[in-house]
Amino acid sequence: MPFTIVLWNVRGLGKKDKVTAVCSSISTSKARVVFIQESKMEMENKSVVKRLMGKNFHERVIVPSEVASSGLISLWDADFFSMESKQVSRRLIVLEGKLIHSNLKVGLINVYALNDHAERREFLLNLNELRLPVIIGGDFNTVRSDDEKLGGLVNVEASKVFSDFVLGRNLIDLPLEGSAYT
Template sequence: MDWKFISLNIIGLGRAEKARAVRLLRNRKKPQMMFLQETKVTEFSNVLLRRLGVIQNQKIAFSPSVGSAGGILSVWDTNFFSVVEIYTLRNFVAVLGNIQNYEKVVGFLNVYGPSTEAEKREFFRELSVFLGSHNATWCVGGDFNAFLFVEEKIGYSWNMASTNLFRTFIQNTQLADLHLNGEAFTWSNNKEPPTFIRLDRFLVSHDFLAKFPCLNQNILAKSISDHNPISLENDGVNWGAKPFKLYNYLMEEERFVDLVTTAMSKPNSRRTKQGLFGKLKGLKGDIKTWSLDKRGT
């Protein structure tokens, strides 16, 4: 099954050229799911939806802006996804339902994280609780207004507090952060000296990744927003099993070195005799178990 999702912080849909840019992007890429953030729209009329290129077999869910701030819009193709539940909160819109030839409930969550540091702790807590309270296969995308690694920002005003919150959120929810093909950053302030940050991304649960092993996350050309659109595509090319990913920051956690030392010191089973490969395979399982156990700490 080939499909494409697109996410974009549009920074307002009030001007006709913004709606036209979205429609052109939709017509060119033909996504089955589209996430827009910072719409600055309180209500979506039929006229505005036509300007955005939303056609008859597509449905929407949105969180209205508060005055001229915020606003989230999700658009999906009903031939691809059948919605059962919709949740609209200030910082995210979630739609849960079914996709073809997949028996599990799938959730698509469109995120627009707060820009102020004081609100980010509650935002990630609320998001984590919401994901944990629904038995679904998850695809989460949007503008998190936070970055994961030091390599994802060039410029001034470093604040590692929000980075650590974001890292903890991903560790607790066990979402997979996919490699971004193309440029390394999704936003710039267009000033001198410039600041570049990766604020936008898709995160998926491991069962979503198992269902769609051909995922590619790509950065698209910037047009009328200072954010680049990003796409998540299932392109039909299976490159094999996904590698086990270990984030560097996990190695800074207390007791991690002891965990590795203990796992590598275990004697091999006489029945398997897999040598180093067996030890590494066992270590992988121990790390996953340890990471899950840390949710409650």
């Protein structure tokens, strides 16, 4: 059964037009799961969350922003995914549960990784400990190869660590669709 997941580093939900654009994209995509990074919401803004959830999403986990560039939001359709447990930290939301249509136990992971190589390595090692099939998305603040980055220098060691993580978990790095940014 095909389904859509929206992953979006929104870089802030403080402006009404940004919230409208995000809501429109979520609605148009008919997403069953939404991972938002960098909400920059220091506390849950009930009106913004209500708009994001619309009529399709029944469940959510929100990590408030502690610094200028953080804050995570995970939304999901309870008719698609049934959460059994969750792990939440400043940079990560891990939802463990079942995909309703297949009864498959999976992890849904929303990530906003640190932009520090040493801390990111530790972060990826911790992610490797989850032993379920996973759907993982977000902003890892690194690239796997030079061709994924426009301008600036690529940290070769960080790229190797990230690529080893993707390959070691047998993850599929999905192609970018519909935007000029990854």
